[in-house]
Amino acid sequence: MTMRGLRKRKFTAWIAMSASALATLIGLAVLALILWTLISRGLGGLSLDVFTQMTPAPGNAGGLLNALFGSLAMTLIGFIIGTPIGVLAGTYLAEYGRGSRLSMLIRFINDVLLSAPSIIVGLFVYTLLVTTMGHFSAIAGAVALAMILIPVVVRTTEDMLVIVPDSIRHGSAALGAHPWRTITSIVYPAAKRGLVTGALLGIARISGETAPLLFTALNNQFWSTDLNKPMANLPVVIFQFAMSPYQDWQSLAWTGALLITTFVLALSIIARVLSGRSGDRHTL
């Protein structure tokens, strides 16, 4: 090989590897830009009023109290409905049904649901609950969120249970324990961190969801704790306020966006630290 060929090859390599570093820089810069925008536009509107006042009519002062409450309530109910189903389903895939055809199918469908458009879930719950009940309701919103949470929890639960070594299952079985006892008193505790991680990732996933709430919980300008009625929630309020022509509404939307992002990113980071891994393939 001639010197010239080598120099050319080294030059190509240098260009390519620099381009890869540049790509990384671009990715990180976009994240920084988004976070900086959120802080610079959202922080100014952050006051006690945000947490104590209702969403205002255009031109009035107000806060996000009803939206924060609604988001919290629906996320919590969605979590309470979805987590047990997700954990139990993940348990089946990892324990009872490990290697079976049915598990293969369920795992595959679950992975598809994990990436499926969330607006489809909104349409589904609309038909299932809103049209049958005759009106939008917080409970329909919570159910929609639960349906989005389930695949996340199923996937993390299974992943976390299969890495528990089989030897301790065998040990428990040798002492005469039924599988359910082995699972609940040996396997679950051993995988505790992982299960908590899964739950946190699930909450992070649903607390920012907007599309499935648009035609289930809808929105409510007023304070409401009635699960049977439309309920305000942060994502839909942000959507409505940001798209409006009113300056004060837009500013509240930014504050809401800052709150929601801080919450979700904090959860993701805690989940990451808990699971002790940087590669987060569970919510792929």
Add this chain to the structure above:
Amino acid sequence: MPPTARSRHSTRALMSREARIERAFRGLTLGSAVTVLVLLSGIIATLVHGSWPALSAFKLQFLTTEIWNPVTEKFGALAPLYGTVVTATIAMLIAIPLAFGIAIFLTETCPRWLRGPISTGIELLAAVPSIVYGIWGLFVLAPLLQRHVQPWLIDVAAPIPGIRMLFSGPPYGIGVLTAGLVLAIMVLPFITSVMREVFRMTPIALKEAAYGVGATQWEVVWDVVVPASRVGIVGGVMLGLGRALGETMAVTFVIGNAHRISSSLLAPGTTISAAIANEFTEAVGDLYTSSLISLGLLLFVITFVVIAAARLLLLRLELRTGRMQ
């Protein structure tokens, strides 16, 4: 009752109680697992049922008609379908090279201590809620494009026949191109994550052998790592594509929501998910609602095929190499 008999009796009672719980618990886990299948079947059933009125009224013309007129009750999916495909294509054209670069950087050149923080940073892009991408796209990215990028694109493209029409018309800021750009950022972490995983699985021996015969770092990447990761790369890209096709809120903010097909990427348009998000609660009349649900069915079928194909590819990979770690 003698003591031995009693303890035997209670042991048996305990055992049957344990066995009963076992059956119940097992049934509970199985039932929960089957819920996943029920969810999917339920989604398909309601979508098909809900779209029936529109599909039986418009038949296959639903897919080939651009008209979307609530007043005359004539509906066609062509414009949102076009918007969905075009925005997703733009997103992939931008996101694939970026994701490839980031994955290469993270697996090959990045110093070990920086790997964790940088991976986390990129993955946090996936955690940012889509509504936040929407508001950011509308208030930050769109004005930026309108003022600085789009006028330049129009000037540059003007003398080039064929390209000209892609960048014609006034720079609105919002539109198909902006939506594609926001989507690119949103799917970037997903594609990067899969690519990084598969790059990392390249056998070290192969890479060392290539370095041994004098290959440069880039040659190792291009001639060893990439061929060894082909299946995974395609799987990751399709997973990202599935996301891009179905993403709703961010697109709804920045695409302009116009039911028309324009040759210019700078013009407003719509996508399937944006049309549903925008119009569903305001749709009056059964045919209008049913047409929107038909759009949902169409989106579901498209994303299902893409995501299922991606998952099958990645599954094949996992089976070949053991579970991805």
